[in-house]
Each structure stands twice: as C-alpha cells, then as structure tokens.
Amino acid sequence: MGLEKIKGFIFDLDGVISNTSVLHSKAWKQIADKVGTPWNDKLAEDLKGVDRMDSLNLILDRGNLQGKYSEEDKLALAQEKNDNYLNLVDQMSPADILPGIKEFLDSLRDNGYLIALASASKNAPTVLEKLQLSEYFQKVVNPALLSKGKPDPEIYTKGAEILDLAPEQCIGIEDAEVGIAAINGAGETSIGIGSADILKDADIVFASTDELTLANIEKAL
Structure with a gap:
C-alpha cells in the first residue's frame, strides 16, 4: 500500500509536534518528589501518552503509596501538576516546534490531506496556540469526552470519525508505545517517532521528526 488510500493524518502532540513531553516530565517529577516516589527514566517513559489521573496513580503505585491518598488528595495533586505544567507551557513559542513538523504540516495541507489532533492532554489547544x-x-479530539485512555484505541477511532474518514484512510503519528497500540487497535497505519526498539509495533518508525515527509512515508509503505 502506498499513500493513495490515505486521506488524513492524526497527530499526537507530546513528543511529535513539540517536546511538551519534557514539560510533562518536569511537572510530574515535581509531584513524584513531593510524594516521595523515586524518579527514573523508566517511570518517565511509562508516563508518556497517559492521561492525568492514570499518570498520578502510576506514580503512587511505583512508590507503594496508594493507601496514603484519598480521592480528594489525588485531585489536588493532579491539579498541582497541571498548574506546574501550565506555568511551563506559558513560556512556549514557535521555537518549540520539533524539527520538520511545520514543513510537514504545510505539505499535508498543500496536498489536500485532512489533519486532526489526538492528544490525551486537555491543554493541547493552549499549546497549539x-x-x-x-x-x-x-479538528481536535476532546479528551474530556473519552471513556478510556491510550492504549485503548478510542482516541484514534474518534480522530477518524471527526475527519469523516474510515480508519484505513488514516495515518496516526505517536512517540509512545501506548500511542502506537492505540493507533493499531483503531485499524489505522501507525508511524512511531523515536526508538525502533520501543516502538517495534509501529508500521513505520522514524528516528526523529525531521524524517517525517510524504516522500519518506511513501517509500516506507
């Protein structure tokens, strides 16, 4: 299959359009430090693409701290993380777009492809701004209306729906293992950005965003 069947592209935000994943990591590390969960690369990787409450629960699980916090406490911690994150987002500018992404978006638009965003982050519209x-x-999938987070395919199924396309007409782009699982589960073609070892289930893997071009995708397909 080449690109002839593809009509739309569905993007994750963090680590694909901008390195907001670094900002999420910084904001979550502040929470992990506060509750006393040791921070490491594995935890940082496992939080990628995961929604806010699931991320908090993961941090508490890793520190064996689940019993210490009520639902009210958890909501307060999740809100604190969001405030930390928004302070970091406030300092963002077009200089924070990952290499090649603006050019790729231009080429998609020039070639008549439809474009949607499928981010678990409720702050995605602010970041795009x-x-x-x-x-x-x-077209932006509203994560507040989803019943399940990635790796469930719901967010990518919705992405195809808001573009009025069948899943097989869409390519999804992700940098996290859970995201690739969600794209594949939705029956769409998956492109992973990052390590081929971590993203081994993706249909196509590019080491970095500057490899993301229509010509390279056509070649890989």
Whole structure:
C-alpha cells in the first residue's frame, strides 16, 4: 500500500509536534518528589501518552503509596501538576516546534490531506496556540469526552470519525508505545517517532521528526 488510500493524518502532540513531553516530565517529577516516589527514566517513559489521573496513580503505585491518598488528595495533586505544567507551557513559542513538523504540516495541507489532533492532554489547544499551529488543526479530539485512555484505541477511532474518514484512510503519528497500540487497535497505519526498539509495533518508525515527509512515508509503505 502506498499513500493513495490515505486521506488524513492524526497527530499526537507530546513528543511529535513539540517536546511538551519534557514539560510533562518536569511537572510530574515535581509531584513524584513531593510524594516521595523515586524518579527514573523508566517511570518517565511509562508516563508518556497517559492521561492525568492514570499518570498520578502510576506514580503512587511505583512508590507503594496508594493507601496514603484519598480521592480528594489525588485531585489536588493532579491539579498541582497541571498548574506546574501550565506555568511551563506559558513560556512556549514557535521555537518549540520539533524539527520538520511545520514543513510537514504545510505539505499535508498543500496536498489536500485532512489533519486532526489526538492528544490525551486537555491543554493541547493552549499549546497549539502558543506554537501558532492552531490553524492546521481544525479538528481536535476532546479528551474530556473519552471513556478510556491510550492504549485503548478510542482516541484514534474518534480522530477518524471527526475527519469523516474510515480508519484505513488514516495515518496516526505517536512517540509512545501506548500511542502506537492505540493507533493499531483503531485499524489505522501507525508511524512511531523515536526508538525502533520501543516502538517495534509501529508500521513505520522514524528516528526523529525531521524524517517525517510524504516522500519518506511513501517509500516506507
């Protein structure tokens, strides 16, 4: 299969459009430090692409701290993480767009492809605004309306729906293992950005965003 069947591209945000995953990590590390869960690369990787409450529960599980916090405490910690994150987002600008992404979005638009965003982050529209990319993403999946987070395919199924496309007409782009599982589960073609070992289930893997071009995708398909 080449690109002839593809009509739309569905993007994750963190680690694909901008390195907001680094900001999420910083904000979650502040929470992990506060509750006393040791921070390491494995925890940082496992939090990628996971929604807010699931991320908090993961941090508490890793520190064997689940019994110490009520639902009310957890909501307060999740809110604190979000405040930390928004302070970091506030400093973002178009300089924070990952290499090649603006050019890729231009080429998709010029070639008539539909574009949607499928981010677990409720702050995604704010980030797009800071990056000055909102005009490319007329269609954004609202994570508040989802019943399940990644790796469940729901977010990518919704992405195809809001573009009025069948799943097989869509390519999803992710940097996290849970995201690739979600794209594959939705029956879409998956592109992973990052390590081929971690993203081994992706249909196509590019080491970095600057390899993301229509020509390279066509070749890989």
